[in-house]
Amino acid sequence: MSKARIQACGIGLRAQHIDQILAEKPAIPWLEILTDNHLIAGSVQQEYVIEIAEYYPLTFHGVGMSLGSVDPLNRDYFQKIKALADRINPAWISDHLCWSSVQGLVTHDLLPLPYNEETLQHLANRILQAQDLLERPLMIENVSSYLQYQHSELNEWEFLSALTDLADCKLLLDVNNIYVNAYNHDFDAFEYLQAIPVARVQEIHLAGYEDRGTHLLDTHGYPVSDQVWQLYEAALQRFGAVPTLIEWDNHVPPLERLLAEAAHAKQVQDHVLS
Structure with missing residues (x-):
């Protein structure tokens, strides 16, 4: 399998689009797979993604890594x-x-952590362990959240900056999650950036949220909002031509609509970076 350069604006590979992608082979700069859906050797899901990787x-x-858990890494x-990565x-x-996860029970949710020195050390050690197990670098993503811990000593962006230095790892910066958290926790998203x-x-994610009135819910079920596009422009001004991915997991649209969203992200890139 080739390891071509990741650039421009890609999309998340979703089951609804696999047959069409393999049949038509549209021009897509790159695809991101949800790893957990393709881990069973010999499964249809794994064979599909192995074929996709040819093109x-x-x-x-x-x-599923649950890096912040106190359970041993699985x-x-x-x-x-x-x-799968070796293949x-x-x-x-x-x-x-x-x-x-906790005590082996998987919650099927991405739960936030307290931002303090103890968590910093714990996470950095876990990231280093994970990289040893994978024999590859690991990139971490900031998550959306709907609560904050009284035990936090740092804000989210201070914590992220310190963690990437301590673990010497890269960051997948989810701009939608920054906007959602800024609204939910009343901070300045541009200050965060x-x-x-x-x-x-190393990568940026864009997605759509749902406005619940009292809070924003990160559903990945809608187009990217105008506010997130504005924040994305600011991110490009700061970070440059970072590969960008459109996430759309619920109410998944036709492939053409998803590709149009990625094309718009590329247009924003070209406008800001020209």
């Missing part, structure tokens, strides 16, 4: 990711800055 550059994006899970050779592997180290940002 498109891929990245792996997971939800070595079987990491072995499956590594086996496909993705450009990079990412997961979330969160916890999602300005505090993130430029050299650490």
Whole structure:
């Protein structure tokens, strides 16, 4: 499998579009797979993604590492990711800055963490362990959240900056999550962007949220909002031509609509960076 350069604006690979992509092979700069959906050796889902990798550059994006948990890392899970990565050779592997399991019970949610020194050390050690198991670098993503911990000593962007330095890892910066959290927790999203180290940002995510009135819910079920597009412009001004991905997981539209959203992201890139 080739490991072509990831650039411009890609889309998340969704089951609804696989047959069409394989049949038509549209011009897509790159695809991000939801790693957890393709880990069973010999499964239809894995064979599909192996075939997709013959035609498109891929990245792996997971939800199951539970890096913030106190449970031991699931070595079987990491072995499956590594086996697929060894076969496909993705450009990079990412997961979330969160916890999602406790005492072996998986919550199927990406739960936030307290931002303090103890969590910093714990997460940095876990990221280093994960990279050893994968024998590859690991990129982490900031998550959306709907509560804050009284034990936090740092704000989110201070914590992210410190963690990427401590673990010496890259950051998948989700601009939609920044906007959602800024609304939910009443901080300045643009101040957040300005505090993130430029050299650490390797990818940007864009998605749509749902406005619940009292809070924004990160549903990945709608087009990118005007407010997030504005924040994306500011992110490009700070971080440059970072590869960008459109996430759309609920109410998944036709492939053409998803590609149009990615094309708009490319237009914004070209306008800001020209």
